[in-house]
Amino acid sequence: MAILALPRDTATLGRRLPQLFVGLVLYGVSMGLMYRAELGLDPWDVFHQGVSRLVGLSIGTVVILTGAAVLLLWIPLRQRPGIGTVSNVLVLGVAMDRTLALLPAQHALAPRIVLLAVGILLNGLATGLYIGAELGAGPRDGLMTGLHRRTGWSLRLLRTGLELTVLLVGVLLGGQAGVGTVAYALSIGPLAQFFLHRCTPARLRPRKE
Template sequence: MGFQFRAGLGLEPWSVLNQGISLHTGLSMGTATILTGALILLLWVPLRQRPGLGTVSNVIVLGLVMDATLALVPVQHALAIRIPLLILAVLLNGTATGLYISARFGPGPRDGLMTGLHRRTGRPVRLVRTCIEVTVLAAGFLLGGSVGVGTVLYALAIGPLAQFFLRRFAIKGLPPEPSRVVAGDDAPSAPATIAE
């Protein structure tokens, strides 16, 4: 998130929201990220998501690392640096999502919202994540967050990247986490896994 911020080509949707909150409250981006993460956990209740060590770590560490990255990485001006920095930021976020969710210590608030909605609706992870990102982006934009080509790239790429890396980093030998699909005419006959 910090790399994408420093690329200056548009924030990822959650950072657009957090920046909008920061602009209206005077909180740092990291503090807004921590508070937003804590509030998202309330949405877990109807989804029957359970927090774990990964969840708590995500709420606290993500905001602290965001503030540290912004303090250590200088503002970039050359487009030849900003474009690769943006691409690296999006790829790292997709990779990190697959890695830490596959470890099964509990997803972070935002990813738990994604996996919870996936399980409750039966919709693919890529579709659920993309819908969440677009909704959050709209709210952040209305609050004055920075939107650009990087925002669009992230919003469209993170769902497919998360699904790709969840499959790649699935721990072999462990049974897949079941996906409780809502019954319907087009529901699969066997339970889907979270990586589908």
Template sequence: MSSSIVQLADLGPITQLRAGRLPRRLVQLYVGLFLYGASLALMVRGDIGLAPWDVLHSGFIRHVPITLGQAVVLFSFVVLVLWIPLREKPGIATISNAIVVGLSADLTLAVLDAPHAMAARVALMVGGIVLCGLATALYIGAQLGRGPRDGLMTGLARRTGLSIRLVRTALEVAVVVIGLLLGGTLGVGTVAYALAIGPIAQWMMPWFLVDLGPLGRVGGIPEADPELLR
């Protein structure tokens, strides 16, 4: 592999901030996180099925008087507690993800009405999935750390020795089952998201992956690895 290939770097939080091009990376991070929350809201308004973790969130709020965005924030911090025994390295994106995505989701839901026409609902679902792929490429490409759920996935894979794909599948099946038991929204959108989000994010990643130079290529993760894309 050529050393000139841009890679996802596996850096600690201080090194992430010292790696250079910080203003551009911060803007890219927060744009990506805001769009991620907006993409969640699009799928909610489409009402044809949600992403796996959002099946859990939507089921949970049926029993607790909080908004969907607040549930996203709450579960993000619950997941972060699980990072402790896994010894995952947080970054500025980790805490930012836990807060900004939920706030953005609630803001978008507040201004976006649910359509009645099926064509419009399908368009919202498809738009939400594509927008989520773009948002994923933006925030991961900023190289400022993993989100809470991504870190849980990679931490479990590292600790168990299982593949990231297997761990991710097991986690998402588990949260979907729990979400369904709570009354969460499962549908064709859930399947479409599971099949499409990785390829879309991987396709878009080269557009937004910030090159950190030699620092990012020492112990980095090749950007072509689809298992690291949600």
């Protein structure tokens, strides 16, 4: 039995693989931009930041280790990772750490607001790119879909519950939540949907009845 779930449609693989990696790199860059904004992170990055401060590792390293740990939770759920799943674990943290190394901290409010806005917009585009490549869900998204399949609970309920849990734990560990956290929560859904429609290969889109 194959460990990885291989794509069924290989006709567009030559375009989808570059799209996947561009999306993952941009996602890591967007995480770095929101971190430098210092106006509040998305729930998972609040958790990553809190753990990073606790254990003394870079936040990118924590992103990688957390992704790997979440991927282990797929085993009892009988989820099979794809190429995109494994790449997600490896690429996001590296891209985030590189972005933080190249982008200095900002102290004035105006550039921080710009970094937050650009980071959220870029995150939406990156989500559309890597999910639209259809080469495997990220570890955290796959955990939600796996729990949904095993429990029958709604995806919305599972996503809300998981993100509130990691947000709370992250804040307790010293992670930064704020206006950026709220802005991300309100905007990422519409942005991801907008870009996903434009980044999914036409032959992979659901057909309208």
